[in-house]
Structure formats: structure tokens, C-alpha cells
């Protein structure tokens with residue numbers, strides 16, 4: 001019996017075989033258990049020698065099983081240690097790296113320059129009320145600017161006669177929101193997305209503007225011009241050539257547009273040379289009606305405002321001849337211009 005079970009335990013290759021051996025020897029119907037039960041039928045003399053011998057055998061087999069279990073666990077651990085390992089000295093696999101979109105880069109840069117000039121940042125919603133986008137800016141319902149701006153209108157429920165909301169056509173409604181919230185004096189910019197149904201080399205249906213305004217007791221066109229020239233030389237470098245051109249906006253009087261000198265020769269867009277000009281900005285002295293819409297008394301305060309096309313600044317700065325490329329999300333293009341790794 002002893003040889004049989006010790007041999008079986010030694011040969012067991014896994015937990016299950018060990019357990020089988022244990023049941024066969026020490027289980028309820030195991031051979032050794034049965035032999036121990038048979039002790040009762042023996043004579044006292046026989047029992048005296050057989051009893052202790054069986055008990056010793058039982059303990060020996062139990063100990064062998066415990067030792068077998070421990071050996072199996074050791075072997076399993078050794079196997080895991082052999083197969084599961086990590087070489088922490090290996091170099092990492094290269095992971096693709098993200099980068100900041102050129103339009104976001106320019107927005108951040110422009111915001112930083114105006115921060116130096118003391119301008120805070122305001123934001124407004126992209127879905128705007130008809131009043132904030134037009135009426136408050138001195139653009140009454142029949143004004144031609146409403147159609148010139150190629151406005152996207154939001155649908156109203158049938159039978160709802162209120163004027164529809166619009167995708168804001170410019171960042172100028174944030175002038176009104178900022179003034180109603182903060183009052184005068186004021187000095188802030190508002191960068192953001194704007195929308196017009198227009199599409200060609202220099203127009204996309206969604207584009208980015210940056211509005212700015214300054215209101216105080218005695219602000220003039222001269223302050224406006226200084227501020228913008230300061231900005232353009234900080235952004236493009238001192239050699240940039242700007243042109244202020246008389247213009248018209250319903251929300252400013254007088255008004256001026258600013259162009260940047262550039263050349264488109266040979267499909268290349270360059271600044272500071274050639275005799276082309278790209279319009280990048282509208283500006284002027286804020287109209288008294290607009291000040292009133294913003295809760296400001298035009299007899300006590302005056303101010304200037306401007307709105308620039310951020311994407312156009314990016315085109316000029318990076319020599320990108322087609323605005324639409326900025327919004328194609330083509331990684332090859334972004335890499336070619338050094339905008340992505």
C-alpha cells in the first residue's frame with residue numbers, strides 16, 4: 001500500500017492527479033480509510049500492531065501529498081518567471097505625435113499680443129439671436145448687409161413667427177454681450193468661429209474672426225490706428241506693409257478696412273512684396289446706436305472696434321495660398337507646411 005501510493009504521488013503531474021491519489025488513499029472510500037475501518041473486526045493483538053502502522057502510513061501519505069502540492073506550486077511559479085518578463089531597457093515604439101492646428105496657433109498668438117496691450121478675452125455663442133447679430137449692431141431688418149453676409153438661418157417650428165436664430169456671421173455680436181455684461185470703460189477681444197455661405201480660395205463657410213474693442217472717455221481713430229499697427233508689426237515683423245482704406249460698416253462711423261501687402265506670383269503667397277493687397281480687417285469708431293444697444297451712454301463714452309480674419313492672417317504668415325486647405329484635415333498637407341509631426 002505504501003509503495004503504491006507514494007509512487008502515485010511522486011508521479012502526479014498536476015493538482016488533479018494528486019487529488020485523485022488522495023481520494024483513492026484517504027477519501028471516505030479510500031483504501032487506507034477502509035483498512036482503518038476494518039481494524040474494528042480484528043482481535044486486540046492484531047489491532048495493537050496494525051493500528052499504529054496504519055496511522056503512521058496515513059500521516060506519511062498526507063505529508064507526501066502536501067509536499068507534492070508545494071512542489072507543483074514552485075514549478076508553476078518558476079515557469080511563469082521564465083515566460084512572463086519585460087525588458088525595461090528596450091526603447092519605446094514610436095507613437096504618432098499630435099500638434100496644434102495652425103489656426104489655433106495663430107489665435108493663441110494674436111490673443112497673447114492683445115493681452116500685452118491690455119485686452120481681456122470675451123466669448124459668445126455661435127448660434128446667435130437675430131437681435132445680437134444684426135439689430136443691436138445697427139443693421140435693421142431691411143438693411144442690405146443681411147443679404148450680403150450670406151447668413152445661415154436656423155429653422156423655426158412651423159407657425160413660429162419670431163425671427164430665426166442665425167449662425168453668427170461675425171464676432172461683432174460679442175461686442176454687445178461684453179458691453180451689456182461689463183459696461184464702460186472696456187477693452188476686450190473675442191476670438192471665435194463665424195459662418196457665411198461662401199466658398200472659394202479665400203472664403204470658407206466656417207472661418208475664424210477676432211473682434212476687438214476699446215471704450216473710454218476720449219478714444220479716437222488715432223488710437224485705433226496705433227493699436228492695429230502695433231499689432232501687425234508684432235505679428236508679422238516690422239517690415240509688414242499695411243494699408244488703411246476708408247470703408248463702410250453699419251456699426252462703425254467712420255470706418256476703415258486694413259489690407260496687407262502681398263504677392264501671389266507663381267502660385268506662392270508672400271507678404272511684404274508685390275503689388276497685391278489682401279483684406280484682413282474691418283474697423284472704425286463704434287456707432288452711437290451700437291453703444292446704446294450695449295447699454296453705454298454715447299455722450300459720455302466713445303470707442304473703436306475691429307474685426308480681423310484669423311485664417312487670413314494664418315494664410316499670410318505661413319504663405320498658404322488656399323484657405324480651404326486649413327479645413328481639409330489632410331495630414332500630408334499639415335506636415336508639408338510643418339504643422340504636424
Ligand code: PHE
Pocket residue numbers: 169170171172211249251252281282283284305306307308
Ligand atoms: N464685423 C465686420 C465683418 O465681419 C468687421 C468689423 C468689426 C468692422 C468691427 C468694423 C468693426 O466684416
